[in-house]
Amino acid sequence: MTEFKILILDCTPKDEPSEGRLVKEFFQMCKLHKPTRASSLYYKINWKKEFLSKLSTGKRYNIIHISAHGPPKGKVGIGNGRTWLAEPKEIEKTNHKATLVFVNACLANKQSIADAFKGTKYFLAPKTEVDWIDAALFSILFYKRYIVDGVRMRNAFEYARQRTETCNDYPNYWEIK
Numbered sequence: 001m002t003e004f005k006i007l008i009l010d011c012t013p014k015d016e017p018s019e020g021r022l023v024k025e026f027f028q029m030c031k032l033h034k035p036t037r038a039s040s041l042y043y044k045i046n047w048k049k050e051f052l053s054k055l056s057t058g059k060r061y062n063i064i065h066i067s068a069h070g071p072p073k074g075k076v077g078i079g080n081g082r083t084w085l086a087e088p089k090e091i092e093k094t095n096h097k098a099t100l101v102f103v104n105a106c107l108a109n110k111q112s113i114a115d116a117f118k119g120t121k122y123f124l125a126p127k128t129e130v131d132w133i134d135a136a137l138f139s140i141l142f143y144k145r146y147i148v149d150g151v152r153m154r155n156a157f158e159y160a161r162q163r164t165e166t167c168n169d170y171p172n173y174w175e176i177k
Helices: 019-033 048-055 088-092 111-116 132-148 153-164
Strands: 004-010 038-044 060-067 097-104 122-124 173-175
Touching: 004 019, 004 048, 019 038, 019 060, 019 132, 048 088, 088 111, 097 132, 132 153
Parallel strands: 004 038, 004 060, 060 097, 097 122
Antiparallel strands: 122 173
16 A cells, blocks of 8 residues: 655634645544544645745655645736735746645646646646535545545545536646656
């Protein structure tokens, strides 16, 4: 069984419901009640500099999970939806290392964002606006199948899409070459 190291960066404002916090709690429950070989680090991110700094640690993760908001119209990036947005050119400069980067932020399924995570094998993000609870449910079902049950990533992805009826929101994941 593979040991998974997961970095969770929760960029949502403190006064909003947090999909990232639910993912964190899910991993803690899995460790207690159905032991998994997964360890997660969770950070509440308040500003862009902190976000880019956490991506730049150079530590190797199996998964970097980013709970955030997508860009305002006409822009491309990941942010808190109010005061900051990290653009692909800024993300590109970080020293991130992961097999999968899952950016759970509306409208983040863009080639330029996927490309910014160079060195990453897989990139997953929604292409539409997704309500936070639907994003949380998709994430938990995906991680349950992939990490807890040990199902292949593609199968876990399809399972979560079908069970949550988010085929249009999560149309595919990018395999970055």
